[in-house]
Amino acid sequence: MDNLGNIGTTEEQIELMDVATNFCRDKSPMDKVRALIDDDLGYDPDVWKEIGELGWLAIAIPEAHDGVGLSMAEVVPIAEQMGRNLMSTPFGTTTLAAQALLAGGSEAQQAAWLPKIAAGCAVTLALSEDSGDWDLSNIACTGKQDGDQLVLSGKKQLVRWADSAELIIASVKVDGDVRFALIERSALADSALRRESIIDETARSFEVTLDGVTIPADALFDASRTRETIEKIELTAGLIYAAEMCGGSQAVIDYTLEYLKTRKQFDKIIGSFQALKHPTVDNYVEYEKARTHLYSAAYSWGEQGRGEVAVRMAAAQAHSSYSRAADRSIQFHGGFGFTHDCDAQLHRRKAIFDGALIGDAAYQRSKLAGLLFD
Amino acid sequence: MADKPDKPSAAELKEFGDAADAWFKENTVRDPGFMLPLTFMEVSTDQQFDFLRDWQRKVYEAGFLGASWPKEYGGGGMHSEYQRVATRAMKKHDAPIMLNAIGNGWAGPLILDLGSEEQKQTYIKGMLTAEDIWCQGFSEPEHGSDLGNAQLKAVKEGDEYVLNGSKIWTSLGDRAKYMILLARTDFEAENKYKGLSFFLNPMKIDGISTSRIKKLTGEYGFVQTFFSDARISADCLFGGEGNGWSMAMKTLEYERGAKVKPVGGYFVKELDVMQIVELAKNSMRNGKPLLDDPVMRDKMTQYMIDIQALNLNNTRRRMPQLMQDKPMGLPLMNKLARTELIRELTEFSLGFQGTKAGYYVGDENAVDDGYWHRSYLNSFSATIGGGTSEIQRNIVAEHALGLPKTR
Numbered sequence: 001m002d003n004l005g006n007i008g009t010t011e012e013q014i015e016l017m018d019v020a021t022n023f024c025r026d027k028s029p030m031d032k033v034r035a036l037i038d039d040d041l042g043y044d045p046d047v048w049k050e051i052g053e054l055g056w057l058a059i060a061i062p063e064a065h066d067g068v069g070l071s072m073a074e075v076v077p078i079a080e081q082m083g084r085n086l087m088s089t090p091f092g093t094t095t096l097a098a099q100a101l102l103a104g105g106s107e108a109q110q111a112a113w114l115p116k117i118a119a120g121c122a123v124t125l126a127l128s129e130d131s132g133d134w135d136l137s138n139i140a141c142t143g144k145q146d147g148d149q150l151v152l153s154g155k156k157q158l159v160r161w162a163d164s165a166e167l168i169i170a171s172v173k174v175d176g177d178v179r180f181a182l183i184e185r186s187a188l189a190d191s192a193l194r195r196e197s198i199i200d201e202t203a204r205s206f207e208v209t210l211d212g213v214t215i216p217a218d219a220l221f222d223a224s225r226t227r228e229t230i231e232k233i234e235l236t237a238g239l240i241y242a243a244e245m246c247g248g249s250q251a252v253i254d255y256t257l258e259y260l261k262t263r264k265q266f267d268k269i270i271g272s273f274q275a276l277k278h279p280t281v282d283n284y285v286e287y288e289k290a291r292t293h294l295y296s297a298a299y300s301w302g303e304q305g306r307g308e309v310a311v312r313m314a315a316a317q318a319h320s321s322y323s324r325a326a327d328r329s330i331q332f333h334g335g336f337g338f339t340h341d342c343d344a345q346l347h348r349r350k351a352i353f354d355g356a357l358i359g360d361a362a363y364q365r366s367k368l369a370g371l372l373f374d
Numbered sequence: 375m376a377d378k379p380d381k382p383s384a385a386e387l388k389e390f391g392d393a394a395d396a397w398f399k400e401n402t403v404r405d406p407g408f409m410l411p412l413t414f415m416e417v418s419t420d421q422q423f424d425f426l427r428d429w430q431r432k433v434y435e436a437g438f439l440g441a442s443w444p445k446e447y448g449g450g451g452m453h454s455e456y457q458r459v460a461t462r463a464m465k466k467h468d469a470p471i472m473l474n475a476i477g478n479g480w481a482g483p484l485i486l487d488l489g490s491e492e493q494k495q496t497y498i499k500g501m502l503t504a505e506d507i508w509c510q511g512f513s514e515p516e517h518g519s520d521l522g523n524a525q526l527k528a529v530k531e532g533d534e535y536v537l538n539g540s541k542i543w544t545s546l547g548d549r550a551k552y553m554i555l556l557a558r559t560d561f562e563a564e565n566k567y568k569g570l571s572f573f574l575n576p577m578k579i580d581g582i583s584t585s586r587i588k589k590l591t592g593e594y595g596f597v598q599t600f601f602s603d604a605r606i607s608a609d610c611l612f613g614g615e616g617n618g619w620s621m622a623m624k625t626l627e628y629e630r631g632a633k634v635k636p637v638g639g640y641f642v643k644e645l646d647v648m649q650i651v652e653l654a655k656n657s658m659r660n661g662k663p664l665l666d667d668p669v670m671r672d673k674m675t676q677y678m679i680d681i682q683a684l685n686l687n688n689t690r691r692r693m694p695q696l697m698q699d700k701p702m703g704l705p706l707m708n709k710l711a712r713t714e715l716i717r718e719l720t721e722f723s724l725g726f727q728g729t730k731a732g733y734y735v736g737d738e739n740a741v742d743d744g745y746w747h748r749s750y751l752n753s754f755s756a757t758i759g760g761g762t763s764e765i766q767r768n769i770v771a772e773h774a775l776g777l778p779k780t781r
Contacts, residue, residue: 007686007693014695250699257775271777274768281767284775285707289683292690296682313679365675366668372678373651373665 003371005300005310007292012070016059017077023054028087030343033202036088041164042204043089051091052120061098065114072099072236073298076243080294083244084251086346088202090122090161092240097123097169099236104180104221104229113167113182125233126156126170126183126208134359136171136178136230141210143172143181143220150174150217152181152210158357162193162206170210180221180229187213200353202346235308238315238364239297241354245318246294249287249325252347256280256329276332283328286321293317309371316364322351323361379442379453390456394463397436402467403429409735409743411595413642414475415545415755418593423549426473430504430639438464439472439638440502443486448499457638464639468646475641476546477501477508481554481574482637483628484621488613497552497574502637509550511541511575511599512622519765521556522566522619526601528557528573533608535559535573537581537601543759547597548584550577556622559615570618573610581605591751592735642756645716645749647681650674650723653746657726664726673722680715684708703774710766713756720750 027047036042051057059074061067068074075095082091098117101110117123129139141154156170168183194207221229260271260280270276297314300306329344330337337344355361382390404410406425411417417426433439438460443449450456472478482501485493500506517523526539537557544553555575563569581604584597613621654674657664665671690696691704723746724731735744757763771777 004682007689007696009693009695017695257777260777269778271771272780274764274780277771277775277777277780278764278767280775280777281707281710281770284703284770285711288687288703288707289680289711291696292683292686293679295690295696296686313682316676317679317683362672365672365679368678369665369671369675372675373655373671 003305003309005296005303005306007296008299009295010070010073013074013077013298016056016074017081019054020056020078020081023050024081024085024087028082028085030086033086033088033346037201042161042202047087048089048122049120051089055118056091057094057098057120058118060095061102061114061118065110066118067114068118071301072239073301076239076294076298079240079243080247082247083350084247086202086248086251086350088204090124090164092244093124093160093165094122095240096233096236097125097167100125100169100180100221100229100233103232104225106222109182109219109221116166121166122161122164123167123169124159124161124165126159126162126168127233128158128357129154129156134363136233139171139173139178141170141172143174143179143215145174145217146214148217149214150181150219152183152213152215154210156208156210158196158198158205159208160203160205162208163195163204168208170208172210174220177223178226178230179223180226181215182219182221183210183213183215187215198353199356200350202350203353231308234358235311237358238311239301241358242290242294242297242311242314242318245322245351245354246287246290246314248347248350249290249318249322252322252326252329252344253280253284253287255343255347256325256332259333279328280332283321283325286317287325290314290317290321305371309368312364312368312371315358316361316368319351319355319364320361322347323355326351379451382453382455387455387459391459391463394438394460395466397438398463398467398469401432401436402469404468404470410470412471412749412752413755414471414473415759416589416591416593416595416752417473417546417549418595423473426470427504427507429470430473433464433469433472433639434502434504440478441638443482443498443502443637444494447486447494448502454636457636461636461638461640465644471643472637472639472641473546474501474504474507476510476550476554477504477506477552478637478639479641480510480625480628481508481552484554484612484625485574487624488621493574493612500551506551507546507549509544509547509553509577509599510625511544511547511553511555513541513543515540515542515598519762521622521761522570524556524558524570526555526557527561528559528571530559530608531605534605535608535610537575537604537606539601541599541601543587543596544584544599545596545759547577547599548586553577553599554612554625556618559618563616567619568616570622571615572612572618572621573606574612575606575610579604579606589752590754591748645681645719647678647719650677650719653723653741654726657728659728670726677715677719677722681719684712684715687711700774703770706766706770706774709756709760710763710770713753714763717750717753717757720746720753724750 056078058067059070060072063069127136143150143152166185170181170183172181192209196205196207198205263270293314297310300310326348333342336342408421411422417423437450441450441452441457442454445451478501485497514524528535528537553575555573558569559571560569581602583600586594586597654664659667687704727741730741733740734747
């Protein structure tokens with residue numbers, strides 16, 4: 001089977017891992033994560049500004065567009081540490097949107113937006129609809145040409161950080177074909193956004209009503225590059241969320257271990273009971289497998305064939321390991337585990353949300369099976 | 375040990391790799407006309423034993439085993455990259471296993487690590503040539519997972535120790551010249567561990583006898599060893615009296631691959647995942663290819679994810695930059711994860727076979743001569759031997775995750 005990848009690291013990746021480990025730990029302590037749950041914006045604008053100043057949004061943008069010129073491989077350790085510390089910001093959506101622009105945007109569109117993104121401007125994507133289908137081409141929203149305008153209609157769901165984004169890249173059907181439309185935030189009335197109630201309370205998401213929104217007719221990605229844009233979005237999102245979930249798995253396992261090492265029952269530290277320690281080891285093994293797949297996916301990024309297998313393996317394993325580790329964390333915390341105060345639920349909810357965004361472990365496996373066996 | 379040899383250039387390595395490739399292509403015998411053991415624990419007949427002993431010597435003499443062990447004791451004295459390349463060629467040609475696992479995999483690294491000059495001169499070359507077969511005497515009939523409670527008695531009399539008791543599950547015990555032996559020298563010690571000592575014990579002496587044990591597969595492969603007033607020289611003591619437990623733990627580290635001085639080759643055939651995929655592709659369910667069945671398809675995919683992760687873990691283990699958080703985690707979990715996966719996967723493969731899952735080795739209707747059934751049943755040797763999976767979970771929990779001891 002020659003579409004199985006290898007594992008390796010780059011110097012820049014490891015440097016960024018060190019910096020991100022400290023930054024995310026310092027800037028996203030748990031009391032702050034908790035406070036931001038009740039905040040409208042949902043993230044700290046100062047931290048977001050710092051992320052821009054650190055150049056993290058520029059990592060995988062080419063130097064020609066004021067980027068650093070590295071690849072998604074170097075974004076992985078950052079997303080991993082953000083997930084580990086439940087640091088929620090528009091980082092993931094903005095990075096994803098930049099990659100979408102690189103895959104499908106015209107030279108003018110790239111020149112207009114990539115330097116802004118590299119400098120710290122938030123951008124997002126509007127892909128999901130009421131069908132709930134993970135297939136990005138199964139959409140109903142439309143764009144109709146009217147002179148030099150395109151009139152949009154329909155509703156987009158789960159548009160993360162839409163209130164902060166200066167640009168929304170939305171998938172719509174134009175003359176029956178899937179196209180990607182660039183909607184500047186200024187083209188949307190405030191009433192077009194409805195904040196959604198989502199399972200991950202650390203994130204922010206909106207339903208966006210496109211009815212009546214008009215954009216210039218040329219504010220579309222190249223029609224010939226729709227397929228590769230969809231592929232790029234799927235794989236980039238798979239990689240970013242695999243990284244976040246991997247970091248989250250690590251955090252929730254450490255959180256569980258901390259409890260198992262301190263809580264006493266029957267005069268014994270409960271971590272000495274095999275009924276708790278053995279499943280915790282099993283969950284840890286699954287996490288390490290997820291991390292191995294994650295850095296393999298980073299290493300294989302961009303390789304034809306191998307790249308997709310590696311990303312889907314990483315996404316499948318990260319989602320199953322994060323879900324399981326967080327589920328057991330709730331259980332092993334006993335009565336406290338059932339409370340909103342226990343951090344285990346933050347992770348359990350985030351695992352559900354991330355799976356909903358990119359396709360859960362079973363979905364990733366069904367895609368993988370085709371790549372591996374057919 | 376001598377200074378480390380220089381790291382080879384890519385060209386030097388390629389030349390060596392090409393030579394190894396050509397040699398294994400030329401010399402590998404995959405079907406000698408009888409069933410070859412998949413692991414060193416399954417060597418049953420004289421025919422199998424003689425074949426594998428000859429094979430190991432041949433590989434050693436060609437320079438593809440022990441290539442990175444010190445030259446002065448019989449090794450090749452080369453950089454470990456050379457051995458890695460040779461082992462890769464061995465795998466590529468699906469060559470038979472190396473027979474002398476306890477010698478090369480456990481006793482050898484221990485002796486090279488902590489032994490005296492004389493011990494290195496005495497033992498290393500013979501284990502590389504497979505002239506001297508080694509076995510392991512840790513488990514006892516009443517003390518398996520509770521290894522620290524081993525009771526085989528070693529009483530010092532003059533410059534000898536007198537041994538009494540029994541060891542069990544001794545792979546190659548009836549063929550071995552030496553045994554690494556865990557015995558109790560002090561019954562008054564402050565705890566059970568401190569009463570233990572470690573010996574490089576000769577097997578072919580008066581007072582030591584073995585009795586074969588039939589395995590669940592129906593084959594032979596291991597023995598119970600009886601010690602009845604067996605007298606060995608006090609020089610056989612290794613690591614000092616009362617240090618048996620720490621010596622045994624060290625050998626288990628080599629066994630689990632946590633601390634590797636790679637002699638090269640392999641003692642256990644790795645499961646070839648492509649073989650299982652092929653088996654699945656050639657199997658039918660309700661008149662359709664088995665892999666069209668969504669349940670089987672999903673399970674097989676998950677196993678592919680698992681196998682790929684464990685294979686890549688072997689590379690990741692050598693990358694400290696990806697091992698910072700819990701550095702002992704990957705090395706200590708390796709045995710648990712790998713052996714349990716092989717057990718699950720071989721069991722899964724039986725389900726592909728439909729009615730044919732009812733056949734066993736020896737019947738002409740058996741799929742692949744019963745290979746899958748035999749592999750599944752034998753897989754327990756690895757989930758039980760060398761510390762059961764349950765003990766492995768305790769080890770990972772306590773030594774990698776920092777959880778308290780169970781006792």
